[in-house]
Amino acid sequence: MAQVQQPSIADTRGAQMFPTLGVADIARVARFGRFRRYSQGEWVVRAGDAGMGMTLILSGEITVSQRDSLGHVTPIHRHGPGGFLGEVGQLSGRPSFIDAIAETEVEAVEVSPPQLRALLIAEADLGERLTRAFILRRVGLIEAGASGATLIGRAKSAPVMRLRSFLGRNGYPHQQLEPDQNDDAKALADQYMSEGVQMLVICPGGDVLVDPTDEEVARCMGIVDMRERPELYDVAIVGAGPAGLSAAVYAASEGLSVLVMDCRSFGGQAGASSRIENYLGFPTGISGQALAGRAFVQAQKFGADMLIPAKVTEMSCERHGEDDELRLSLEDGRTVRARTAVIATGARYRRPDLDALARFEGRGVWYWASPIEARICSRQTVVIVGGGNSAGQAAVFLANHAAKVIMLIRGPGLAATMSRYLIDRIQGTANIELLPHQELCELEGGDALEAVSWRDRRNGQQRRLALQHLFMFIGAEPETGLISQCGLELDQAGFIITGRACACPLSAYKPELLESSIPGVFAVGDVRSGSVKRVGGAIGEGAQVVASIHQYLARQDTERAERASQAASDRATV
Secondary structure (H helix, E strand, C coil), rough: EEECCCCCCCHHHHHHCCCCCCHHHHHHCCCCCCEEEEEECEEEEEECCCCCCEEEEEEEEEEEEEEECCCCCCEEEEECCCCCCCCCCHHHCCCCEEEECCCCCEEEEEHHHHHHHHHHHHCCHHHHHHHHHHHHHHHHHHHHCCEEEEEEEEECCHHHHHHHHHHCCCCCCEECCCCCCCCHHHHHHHHCCCCCCCCEECCCCCCCCEECCCHHHHHCCCCCCCCCCEEEEEEEEECCHHHHHHHHHHHCCCCCCCEEEECCCCCCHHHHCCECCCCCCCCEEEEEEHHHHHHHHHHHHCCCEEEEECEEEEEEEEEEEECEEEEEEEECCCCCEEEEEECCCCCEEEECCCCHHHHHECCEEECCCHHHHHHCCCEEEEEEECCHHHHHHHHHHCCCCCCCEEEEEECCCCCCCCCCHHHHHHHHHCCEEECCCCEEEEEEECCCCCEEEECCCCCCCEEEEEEECEEEEEEEEEEEECCCCCCCCEECCCCCCCCHHHHCCCCCCCCCCCCCCCCCCECCCHHEECCCCHHHHHHHHHHHHHHHHHHHHHHHHHHHHHHHHHHHHHHHHH
């Protein structure tokens, strides 16, 4: 049967991607920009150039196209009067993914990224239409895959899958080519892929990277923001999962200066969820990536500064300087200064004590189930280990692609660990088999996973099954390494204790809700002791912590003013 080609986002939502603004809307935009002229044939922007913000056309025409790293050009749209250039990357001035050239003499209004953010907030109804267009354009670029980086290598190889996950989770366009199925890819493979090389990456500027790390690709694509940040932020948020993004949205919308840092991507573990169905307001469900992507754009709209990927290696919880600042050290040597910090680092995936586990990670052992993994599991048998909501979501999702999904759980059933709606879904899915009282005991294979064995905890009987894909959802451990030198109070499992649960002396400082035992340092989401470990709970804590931050900052300002007043009084007395 011939495969039916799915319509593109431009086919289904073209009018929303490329709207034409009327006279009144043009006047509203013009208040935030500056007048520009372009000659016929002049470049408005080239792929890789620093983001220009939004360009609104008053007269003339501009043609937009995308050019991949192999030099192939694909037309996107021809804008006339009332049309505008820009996508979500322009909210923060990220490098452009498109080429734009003036086809005629052009008069335009250029709105810089800071002014664009101000426009989206000040003009709410217009801002909604612009934001929707920006998001859909990024979706279109990702869907086409022609701009950004080109990955040459086997689709099922661990390096290719790792990098595709990294770029996909960060919302960056890319394409993957098999070295023996594309003439351009074959020519480059013949030139650069010597024995042992598994992947090439062609950067937008044409540079060729051989078996690169995620960080090397991020730098060549301009994803890494290397600007120094000497300013003093009101809030530094470490971790861009649901809790961190929520804190960023609410803090920035209330006028606080916010910096968000994450070592890999926005969305955290929730970003890998195929479908979240029990989050308020989404009765038909939403993928974790879509939910996190909307929050990521929303935080930037309100002015939050995003530094992703950027790894925070240490936080000094001693106060420094006249501003009583906290200092956070980044792996690249930069230092960030902030009046308060929110630790939203979540938890890292728990790994069972099995020989060869590390060898098979990314080669058949997975800790999330995204569309990338689903495609390579098509019509195969897969095993899922775990009985929580993440395991349930993965099982239901993979059942739509795999021939059979086997769930291994240590306990007698799912009722104590999984939401009822997921249990019902699993029971109603014919190709999901639930096996209670089981534990994983052995992994086998050469360069990739080839077989899995598990043991019945009741009678010790073992079963071995040849398969290529094992998904692990057995919980997580707190990610608290960056505050190891701070002396924050932790519970027995290593999660950060906050609020009244802190064992502070009665005469000592009394922490605010969600505040740790160190004044001005807060914890939200999975890393916090007592959190419910749900997306909704993490988002709620991210919103709730902002009130405590305001109270801390107000108290700090009052104390600083009193000290200044006392110092002035002392000088007058002398």
